[in-house]
Every structure is written in structure tokens, then in C-alpha cells.
Amino acid sequence: MSGRFKRGQMEMVGLVVIVILVTIAFLFLTQFALNDKSDHRAFDRKQLAVSTLTAAMRTTVLGCSPHETEPLAVEQILLDDCAENRDPLESVYHCKSADGTELHSCQFLQEVLFPELLKKSFDPFKQRYEFKSVLVNDPENPLITSGSGCKGRDTDTSGEFSLNTDHGLVSSVLLVCD
Amino acid sequence: MTETIAVLFIFFVLLIFGLIFYYKYVGFSLKEEQQLGVERRAAEVVTKTIFLPEIQCTVGNLQQNAYCLDVMKMNVLPEVMSEHLEDYYFTIFSFATVTVEEMYPLSEDGKGRVWKIYDNPKIDFTYKKQSSFYVVLRDDAVRGPFLGVQHSFGRVVVEVYS
Numbered sequence: 001m002s003g004r005f006k007r008g009q010m011e012m013v014g015l016v017v018i019v020i021l022v023t024i025a026f027l028f029l030t031q032f033a034l035n036d037k038s039d040h041r042a043f044d045r046k047q048l049a050v051s052t053l054t055a056a057m058r059t060t061v062l063g064c065s066p067h068e069t070e071p072l073a074v075e076q077i078l079l080d081d082c083a084e085n086r087d088p089l090e091s092v093y094h095c096k097s098a099d100g101t102e103l104h105s106c107q108f109l110q111e112v113l114f115p116e117l118l119k120k121s122f123d124p125f126k127q128r129y130e131f132k133s134v135l136v137n138d139p140e141n142p143l144i145t146s147g148s149g150c151k152g153r154d155t156d157t158s159g160e161f162s163l164n165t166d167h168g169l170v171s172s173v174l175l176v177c178d
Numbered sequence: 179m180t181e182t183i184a185v186l187f188i189f190f191v192l193l194i195f196g197l198i199f200y201y202k203y204v205g206f207s208l209k210e211e212q213q214l215g216v217e218r219r220a221a222e223v224v225t226k227t228i229f230l231p232e233i234q235c236t237v238g239n240l241q242q243n244a245y246c247l248d249v250m251k252m253n254v255l256p257e258v259m260s261e262h263l264e265d266y267y268f269t270i271f272s273f274a275t276v277t278v279e280e281m282y283p284l285s286e287d288g289k290g291r292v293w294k295i296y297d298n299p300k301i302d303f304t305y306k307k308q309s310s311f312y313v314v315l316r317d318d319a320v321r322g323p324f325l326g327v328q329h330s331f332g333r334v335v336v337e338v339y340s
Contacts, residue, residue: 007181008181011181011182011185012185014185015185015188015189018189018192019192022192022196026199029203044217044221044309047221047311048310048311048312051245051311051312051313052312054244054245054312054314055245055312055313055314055331055332056312056331058243058245058246058314058329059282059314059329059330059331060326060327060328060329060330061283062283062328067322067323067324069322069323070322070323070324070326071320071321071322071326071327071328071329072326073326073329116282117281117282117331120281120282121281121312121333124310125310
């Protein structure tokens with residue numbers, strides 16, 4: 001009786017080993033399948049970040065005084081003006097908001113242009129993003145920030161977009177995350 | 179003897195479950211592979227559109243910059259494309275729809291211009307993938323007094339079929 005009981009126990013141990021092996025194989029397959037997918041998504045996200053920031057920086061804006069009829073480039077003129085004239089009264093260019101109020105170039109980029117362009121780009125895909133433009137010699141006080149933030153998330157970057165101004169180098173980065 | 183039969187029975191039940199799971203997984207991964215192929219093709223079509231010499235921004239014979247499409251060239255492209263759809267453009271884009279949309283600035287009625295670059299959808303498709311890419315649209319027709327050219331913010335929307 002004792003021998004039969006022991007054999008039964010050994011068979012149960014064998015069964016448990018088989019179940020453990022099947023579980024490990026299942027977990028391995030699942031992990032492999034998930035990893036493969038995330039690599040592909042990361043590539044898409046990186047391209048999206050680069051193309052969006054490149055296009056946004058090269059976009060021009062009409063209706064900014066003192067040259068209302070001149071298309072002004074976002075990076076070369078408005079961001080440059082923002083970096084060189086941060087004082088609210090000193091800005092060379094003033095652009096109109098939706099309600100017709102004239103805004104300082106920094107304020108226009110911060111409150112009107114970048115939120116509009118980036119929201120239109122990322123909201124349809126329900127994708128989070130973070131945009132930051134800083135003077136390299138004063139990183140604590142960013143010129144422009146936009147987006148809901150990417151801290152602690154799987155993130156891709158557009159890479160740094162640099163602009164040389166009289167007040168130093170301006171670095172702009174767009175992060176895109178899930 | 180009874181225990182051996184019971185263990186063998188459970189073993190075969192597990193084996194059958196394993197096989198069912200494996201076949202389901204193979205079927206699912208085949209479908210995923212097919213979808214991945216379509217997604218890769220969507221990315222390829224987007225890249226081909228952005229670097230299509232017919233609509234790319236140029237200065238003289240030189241490429242101006244990446245991610246820039248010329249509005250004046252896009253206005254006349256459908257005419258050129260319709261003449262060579264089968265013998266040339268189908269080999270580049272296959273079954274796909276390529277649209278360029280102006281997103282900023284918008285006209286007073288809140289709408290932007292839209293260009294249908296290529297329109298050849300597959301009627302009996304099993305899977306469709308949409309992909310977007312952002313570009314700047316250079317419009318030489320809008321120039322300022324200091325000769326600045328308008329560049330709008332736009333997007334290329336690609337739909338590919340399998």
C-alpha cells in the first residue's frame with residue numbers, strides 16, 4: 001500500500017513539473033510576442049517626433065506686427081525674437097491670438113502656436129508629448145513648454161534642434177510617449 | 179495502474195490544450211505578421227511621398243530640405259499622375275491612397291486645403307492601415323514684401339490595403 005502511495009506521489013510530482021514547463025513556455029512566448037511589437041511602435045513614434053518638430057519649426061506665421069503681410073518663420077524669426085527679447089515689453093514681433101489680442105512672440109508661441117500645432121498632431125492618436133525650448137545657458141527657465149509630460153514613460157525623442165541667437169544657443173526637443 | 183492511467187490522461191489533456199494554444203498562436207501571429215507587413219508598407223509609402231521628386235521642395239535643381247512639399251507642384255500633380263497611373267505610379271505606391279492636408283494656417287471658414295496625391299484603393303481589401311506624417315507646405319504664391327514665402331503646417335495621410 002505504501003509503495004503504491006509513493007508511486008502515486010512521484011507521478012503527481014511529474015505532473016507538476018510538466019505544468020510548470022508548459023507555464024514557462026507560455027510566458028516566454030507571450031513576452032517574445034510583446035517585445036517584437038513595441039520595437040516597431042518605437043520606430044513609428046521616433047519618426048513622428050522628428051517630422052512634427054521639423055515641420056512646426058519651419059512653419060510661417062502671418063499677421064505679426066510690424067510686418068503683418070510677411071510670412072515669419074517660427075524658428076528663425078519668432079523663436080529667435082523670443083530668446084533675444086524675453087522681457088514682455090521688448091519683443092520686436094507681436095502676433096495676434098484668436099481673439100485679436102497682440103501677444104509677445106514668446107507668449108504667442110507658448111499659448112497659441114505650439115499648443116495648436118502639437119494638439120492637432122498628437123490628440124487624434126491619443127499620444128502624450130512634451131515640448132521644451134530652452135536657452136542652453138539658462139536651462140532652468142525654459143522659453144516655451146507644451147504638452148502633458150512624459151516622465152517615467154516609454155519615450156522617443158526628436159533629437160535636439162539648435163538655433164544660434166545673440167543671447168546664446170536655443171535647444172528645442174520634442175518627446176513623444178505612450 | 180489506475181494512477182498511471184489518470185496521470186497519462188491528464189498529460190494528454192494538457193498536451194491537447196497546448197496544441198490548441200499553439201495553433202491559435204500560430205494563426206494569430208500569421209495575422210499579426212500580415213498586419214506588420216501592411217504597416218511597413220504604409221511607412222514606405224509615406225517615405226516615398228515625402229521624397230517624391232515631383233512634389234518635393236527644391237531651390238533650382240537642389241533639394242531644399244526634408245519634410246517639405248511644394249504646393250504649386252501638388253496643384254498640377256494629379257494631371258501628370260492620371261496619365262501614368264498604371265505604367266509608373268502603381269509600381270511605386272501599389273494599392274494606396276495618399277492625401278496631403280493643410281493644418282495651419284486655416285482659411286476663415288476653419289478649413290485647410292486638401293490635395294489627393296494618389297488614389298488607388300483596393301476594393302476587396304482584408305486589412306487597411308492608415309499612417310500620418312507631418313510636413314511643411316511651401317506656397318510660392320504667397321510671398322511677403324520682404325520675399326518671405328509662406329510655409330504651412332500640414333500632414334501626409336497614407337492608407338494602404340492588403
